[in-house]
Amino acid sequence: xxxxxxxxxxxxxxxxxxxxxxxxxxxxxxxxxxxxxxxxxxxxxxxxxxxxxxxxxxxxxxxxxxxxxxxxxxxxxxxxxxxxxxxxxxxxxxxxxxxxxxx
Amino acid sequence: xxxxxxxxxxxxxxxxxxxxxxxxxxxxxxxxxxxxxxxxxxxxxxxxxxxxxxxxxxxxxxxxxxxxxxxxxxxxxxxxxxxxxxxxxxxxxxxxxxxxxxx
DNA sequence: CCTTTGTTTCAAGAATATTTGAAACGTACA
DNA sequence: TGTACGTTTCAAATATTCTTGAAACAAAGG
Numbered sequence: 060x061x062x063x064x065x066x067x068x069x070x071x072x073x074x075x076x077x078x079x080x081x082x083x084x085x086x087x088x089x090x091x092x093x094x095x096x097x098x099x100x101x102x103x104x105x106x107x108x109x110x111x112x113x114x115x116x117x118x119x120x121x122x123x124x125x126x127x128x129x130x131x132x133x134x135x136x137x138x139x140x141x142x143x144x145x146x147x148x149x150x151x152x153x154x155x156x157x158x159x160x161x162x
Numbered sequence: 163x164x165x166x167x168x169x170x171x172x173x174x175x176x177x178x179x180x181x182x183x184x185x186x187x188x189x190x191x192x193x194x195x196x197x198x199x200x201x202x203x204x205x206x207x208x209x210x211x212x213x214x215x216x217x218x219x220x221x222x223x224x225x226x227x228x229x230x231x232x233x234x235x236x237x238x239x240x241x242x243x244x245x246x247x248x249x250x251x252x253x254x255x256x257x258x259x260x261x262x263x264x265x
Numbered sequence: 266c267c268t269t270t271g272t273t274t275c276a277a278g279a280a281t282a283t284t285t286g287a288a289a290c291g292t293a294c295a
Numbered sequence: 296t297g298t299a300c301g302t303t304t305c306a307a308a309t310a311t312t313c314t315t316g317a318a319a320c321a322a323a324g325g
Contacts, residue, residue, distance in 0.1 A: 062181060070176035074313085075169050078253070082165075085255055094272055107314060109273055114312095128271050128322050139254055140263035146246050147264060150181070151239065152188055160243035161250060161264035177283090197302055210284065212303055217282095231292050231301050267325085274319070282311070289304070295297090 060145040068142050071118035076101050077111045081120060084134035091124075091133035163248040171245050174221035179204050180214045184223060187237035194227075194236035 060068070072078055079101045084092060092100065098108035112132060115121045119138040123130045143161075151157040163171070175181055182204045187195060195203065201211035215235060218224045222241040226233045246264075254260045 062178070062185075066176055066178050066181055069172045069181070073169055073173035073176045075165070076313095078165060078169055078172070082253055085253065085257070095270095098272095104315075105272065106274080106316075110313075113273085125322085128269095130272065136254065136257050136259040139249065139257075140260040143246055143249055143260055144263040146242065146249075150185055150188065151242055154188070154239050154242075156239040157243040157246055158264065160247040161261065198300095201302095207285075208302065209286075209304080213283075216303085228292090231299095233302065268323100269325100270321100270323085272319105272321080275317085276315100278313105278315085280311105280313070282309100284309075285307085287305085290302080292300085292302105294299090 060141045060149075062149075065142065065145050065150070068118050068120065068138070071114050071120055074111065074114075076103055076107070077115055080108075080111060080115060080132075081134055081139075084121060084132060087133075089133070091131040093126075093129040093131055094123075095129070097132060163244045163252075165252075168245065168248050168253070171221050171223065171241070174217050174223055177214065177217075179206055179210070180218055183211075183214060183218060183235075184237055184242075187224060187235060190236075192236070194234040196229075196232040196234055197226075198232070200235060 072081065080097055083097060083100045094108060094112060095105065097112065098105050101108065103111070112121065116123060120135055121132050122135055123132045125131070147153065147157055175184065183200055186200060186203045197211060197215060198208065200215065201208050204211065206214070215224065219226060223238055224235050225238055226235045250256065250260055
């Protein structure tokens, strides 16, 4: 992950609704959640939820797959891991103090 | 760190200039950098740099100390570590996949 | 086909964030 | 006390993001 991608990812996480979406999807696990379920979970209108989901998807933090009439969203741990790695290794240059927070 | 604080911290990092400031301060180490040096480093006007520094300071990511006529800024690794910890433990619920990115 | 369900897209407006340049502030030192 | 330096603060203009509600789109089943 480069600096530009990191900024985009931070930006995606920099909103209460979107962070709540990510947390709900983490909790949901591999089955994911439909767009409607997500909207309900974060108490947002369908279009508002859709807007935030598109920001998260654009940043690669979530991915969707259609299941019949539903769109199922899942969190992309790979991307979250890449962000953590960027923070520790690139941004903080492997600082021991920061690294210690993972243990 | 709670969800609200995490959003504020992500927001602080969600700008190219500000991420560049953090990186410059990490590189500078314990001596820190003056506001003017930071402005030069990220190619921003004094007032623009000052604005971004205030956002970072508000989020607790940097701290300042006056040295004669200069204001010296230093990165707050503690806060960055707290963000990493929030991402791994709270947001991702300790996901092994994410945790593996720290090793 | 027509209707229902689930979701996105779009345009408009509202709210926030950012940039800019000028002015003010604090410190040092002649 | 006056001047220079380093920085912040402020107001205005600009840019970006977010919300809303209506309309469009996609899939399923009568």
